[in-house]
Amino acid sequence: MNLVHVLLRRGFLVTIITPEESNYFNQTEEGVRFVPLKKLNRRSTNPWYDLQLIIELYTIYRQVKPDLVLQYTVKPNIFGGFAAGLLGIPSIAAVTGLGYAFLHKGAVQQITKILYRLSGKFHRKIIFENQDDLALFQQLGIIQTEKGMAVKGCGVDARHFAPIHIPEVNKNTVFTFIGRLLYDKGIREFAEASKEIQKKYPDTECWIIGDPDPGNPASVKDNDLKTWTDEKTIIYHGPKSDIRELVGLSSCIVLPSYREGLPKVILEAMSMAKPVITTNTPGCREAVNDGGNGFLAAAKSTDSLVNAMERFILLPDDDKIKMGMTGRQMILEIFEDQIIANQLADVIEQESAEYQ
Incomplete structure (x- = not known):
């Protein structure tokens, strides 16, 4: 809602x-x-449902008569782009990540590319959360170069996600995975790395926070989650509406994802002055400097992830604190939500002025 507040203040x-x-x-x-x-x-691939979405958005846009539409996520970006274009309403698409379709080759990926290319003709701007996704769309000819731009994610509320002091119950190192339980987010590698790291450092704890996403083909299977918890290498906390206390109790947040827009959980961890381990992949590497505010591992590599976790364990405590504070400073200077909201509002203001 931060962008909304900025827009309201601008009239x-x-x-x-x-x-x-x-x-x-x-x-x-x-x-x-x-x-x-x-x-x-969002889970259906049935064209009939997508046609219904276009009709609904067309009807709403015709009734509301907006001067400009800002759309988020894949289906609104594509089908909302068609609806706005049919009505001659300028629109902006915000691509928050390329998702399952771009991680897995096949018919769905090809269709998604075609639909993005067609709907892109109607958008005035297409905003990405990292430079890699922008470059990919330009390289594939999905968008015209002048239409694309990138901002640093959607930002994070640095006051809400502030560093907190929680008296330590124990001195164990705690690595925590937070997010939807998808194989594409590297949760299998996290579980395997947890097992390996605990062989050498048995006092290490590895936590998972989040829940499966049954509508996503990459969702973790129940028997895998049960195996990991039964082996007692993973402590599963389930989904949490407020993660701050568990982040505060964690030593390091781990997200070994295969690709992201710019993961909010990384920004939230950085804002709370927690070091981060993630992968050297689009979106993830956008916020983490290897050895600065965290460590980068290779995607889909348990060995590389184990190495990054061991590098963290072996750091002196003062260096771990410094690493966390470096991330916090990056949030305040680059990724704070007010900064991002003002950047987006500037684009909206400019495009609205040109339309009028």
Whole structure:
């Protein structure tokens, strides 16, 4: 909602179109109108549902008559782009990550590329969360060079995710994975690395926070999660609406993902002055300097992840603290949500002015 607050301060009237189950729906904000979106089915590949989404967005846009539409995530970016284009309404697409379709070759990937290319003709700007995704879309000819730009993710509330002091219950090193339980996020490598690192450093604890995403083909299978917890190499905390206490109890946050937009969990960990281990992949490496505020490992490599975890364990305590504070400073200077919101608002203001 930070971008919304910035836009309100700049004199915009804002309409938020979102599913009713969204956390944002029906929040009380003066100057903000909420419209329910009922036909968004992010898990379906059925063209009939996608056509219904185009019709619904077309109907809403025609009724609301916005001066400009900002769309997030794959289906609104694509099908909202078509709907806005049919009505002659300028639109901006915010690509928060390329997701499953771009990680797995096949028909879905090819269709997604074609749809992005077609809908991209209607967008005034396409905003990415990292330079790698922007470069890929330009290289593949999906977007025109002048339409693309990148910002540093969606930012993080540095006041909400502030460093907290929690009296240590024990001195064990705690590595924590936070996120949807997807194989594409490297959770299998994390579980395997946890098993290996505990052979050499038996006092090390490895935690997982999050839940599976059954609609995603890459979702972790129940029997895998059960095996990891039964082996007692993993402590599974389940999903948490507020992760701050567990982050505070963690020594290092680990996200061995195969590709991201710019993972919010990394930014939240950095904001709380926690070192981060992630992969040298698009999106992940955008926020982590190897040896500075964390360590980078190779994607899909348990051995590389074990090596990064051991490098962290062997650091002197003062260096671990310094690493965490380096990440916190990066948030305040580069990734703080007010900074990102103002950058996005500048683009919206510019495109709105050109349209009028």
